Amino acid sequence: MIASMNRRSLLAASAAMAVAPADVFAQTTQTFYAGLVAAAPRPPGAPAGGPPPAAGAPAAGRGPGGGRGAQTDEDRVKNFLLGMDDAARLGVHYVEKSNPPDPLFRYYKGRESAFKDELDKRNLKLAGLANNCHAGRADLRAAMVAQNLDTARFVKAMGGHYICIVLDPVDGNDGAGDVGAYKGLDFKTIAANLDEIARTSKEETGIPVGYHPEHPDSDAGLNTYLMDNTQHLQYWPDVGWMQMAGLDAVALCKKYYSRIIGMHLRDFAPPKDPTSRGIMPLGQGNIDLKGLIAYLRQQKFTGFVMGEGSGNQSNYDYMHGVLGLTF
Numbered sequence: 001m002i003a004s005m006n007r008r009s010l011l012a013a014s015a016a017m018a019v020a021p022a023d024v025f026a027q028t029t030q031t032f033y034a035g036l037v038a039a040a041p042r043p044p045g046a047p048a049g050g051p052p053p054a055a056g057a058p059a060a061g062r063g064p065g066g067g068r069g070a071q072t073d074e075d076r077v078k079n080f081l082l083g084m085d086d087a088a089r090l091g092v093h094y095v096e097k098s099n100p101p102d103p104l105f106r107y108y109k110g111r112e113s114a115f116k117d118e119l120d121k122r123n124l125k126l127a128g129l130a131n132n133c134h135a136g137r138a139d140l141r142a143a144m145v146a147q148n149l150d151t152a153r154f155v156k157a158m159g160g161h162y163i164c165i166v167l168d169p170v171d172g173n174d175g176a177g178d179v180g181a182y183k184g185l186d187f188k189t190i191a192a193n194l195d196e197i198a199r200t201s202k203e204e205t206g207i208p209v210g211y212h213p214e215h216p217d218s219d220a221g222l223n224t225y226l227m228d229n230t231q232h233l234q235y236w237p238d239v240g241w242m243q244m245a246g247l248d249a250v251a252l253c254k255k256y257y258s259r260i261i262g263m264h265l266r267d268f269a270p271p272k273d274p275t276s277r278g279i280m281p282l283g284q285g286n287i288d289l290k291g292l293i294a295y296l297r298q299q300k301f302t303g304f305v306m307g308e309g310s311g312n313q314s315n316y317d318y319m320h321g322v323l324g325l326t327f
Contacts, residue, residue, distance in 0.1 A: 028297040034325040035094030035127050036315055037264065037308035038083030073103035080104065081118060086312045088122035092327045096306050099130035099166050102147075105154035112157050119158065127304050128162035128262070129155055130212060135167050135193045136185035148197045152207040162261050162304065163201065164212040164236035165194065167222065182220035190222065191229045198232040210236030210261045215277075218245035227256045235259035240266025240279055240309060243287050250292045262304030265289060265319065281310040282318035293323045 080097050087095050097104055108115040119126060131151050133144045151163055167190070169181035198209040211233055213223040218241060227235060235256045239249035253260065267285030271278040282289060296305070305325065307315030319325045 028300065030297065030324075030326055032296060032301045033094050033127065033304045034319060034327050035096065035304060035306050036087050036090075036092050036312050037098050037130075037306050038080060038087045038092075038095040039098075039308075039312060040079045040082040041086050041313075042311045071103075073107045076103040077107045083312065084118065084122055084124055088124055090312060090316045090327075092312075092316065093123065094125050094127040094304065094306070094327070096127050096164075096304075096308075097129050098308070099132040101129035101131055101151050101154070104129070105150060108154075112154070116158060126155065126158040126160040127306065128160045128164065128207075130164045130166060131209075132166040132168055133193075133197070134170060135190045135197075136169065138189050138193065141193050141196060144193060145197055145200050148201055148209065149204060152201040152205040152209075155207050156205045160207070162236070163207055163209045164262065164264075165197065165209055166212050166214060167217050169216075179216045179219045182217045182222060187222065187225050188229075191226055191233075194226065194233045195230040196232075198230070198234065202232060208234050208261050210234040210259075212236045212238055212264070213245075214238065214241040215244045218242050218247055223247065223252065227259060233259075234261045236262055236264070238264040238266055238308070239287055239289075239292065240264070240268045240285070243268040243285070244278055250288050250295075253292060254295060257299060260301070260303060262306065264306050264308045265315070266307075266309040279309055281314045282307065283322055289318075290323065293325070 084095055104115070105112075129151055131148055133147065134140060135144065148163065148165070155161070155163060167182070169178075169185060194209075194211060201207050201209045209232075211226050211230075217223065223242065223245075226233060237249060237253050237256075237260065239253065242249040242252060253263065265282060267280040267282045267287050267289065268278050269280050269285040278285075293305070305319075307319050309315075310318075316327070320327065
């Protein structure tokens with residue numbers, strides 16, 4: 001090819017290569033979907049992720065034992081609609097609701113078209129829902145399968161694509177248990193329960209279920225255990241929580257890439273303040289988010305990459321402005 005080029009063309013091409021960014025030739029077309037876990041706008045100055053609750057105290061908005069009993073279904077739906085408004089303002093098209101999903105499909109049960117109208121008037125699509133369950137008890141398997149199928153049917157009716165599932169160490173804890181609570185569970189039972197949940201969802205609705213690791217269950221060893229000991233369960237890494245647990249989140253995404261149906265982008269840095277969990281705005285932590293996105297592009301990933309944890313505007317600015325993602 002070079003032999004057929006005249007000297008002027010060759011010099012021009014060489015000059016362009018010299019000034020081009022180092023990774024410009026490594027970029028490939030974005031084959032995956034980018035979106036946001038739509039959250040109601042944060043108050044000015046609110047820290048990313050917020051502080052953890054005081055020892056022994058429920059998190060804000062949660063009832064005794066960690067359940068979110070202080071809010072009604074209508075309250076939760078209104079908050080999600082505010083988050084959808086904010087996502088639409090940014091020009092985002094795919095949104096996810098964080099766990100639990102039950103208030104959404106309970107509130108719209110029998111009038112699902114009303115929620116579809118809320119999406120349509122904002123030019124939004126429901127990418128998927130996060131679900132939560134207490135997966136450590138074999139006697140609750142049938143109930144968990146039924147509850148997840150309700151979620152899957154709602155996701156399918158809305159034209160959505162996935163469920164990401166969060167583990168509870170005790171019933172109603174919303175993934176907020178400590179490491180010891182998870183270590184005390186029967187990992188074999190958890191794997192069997194989640195695999196059955198994933199199998200029935202996929203076979204009956206076509207909606208895949210991915211395991212969403214958070215900090216304490218990752219720290220307890222469930223992250224790798226579930227990927228190595230399940231057949232139907234897919235992977236939905238949340239890179240921030242995984243990194244908080246001392247794992248190499250990017251390396252695990254590469255190791256289990258064939259199981260990934262989507263992921264949450266979140267950033268983390270070891271906190272200097274003991275009252276902070278270390279959740280950072282995207283790009284301000286120690287996770288190689290640029291390298292992760294470059295890897296997904298190279299692999300021609302076709303799932304979902306959803307920003308979460310730093311507020312809609314902050315996530316959008318980094319994902320679009322720095323990572324070059326299109327929404």
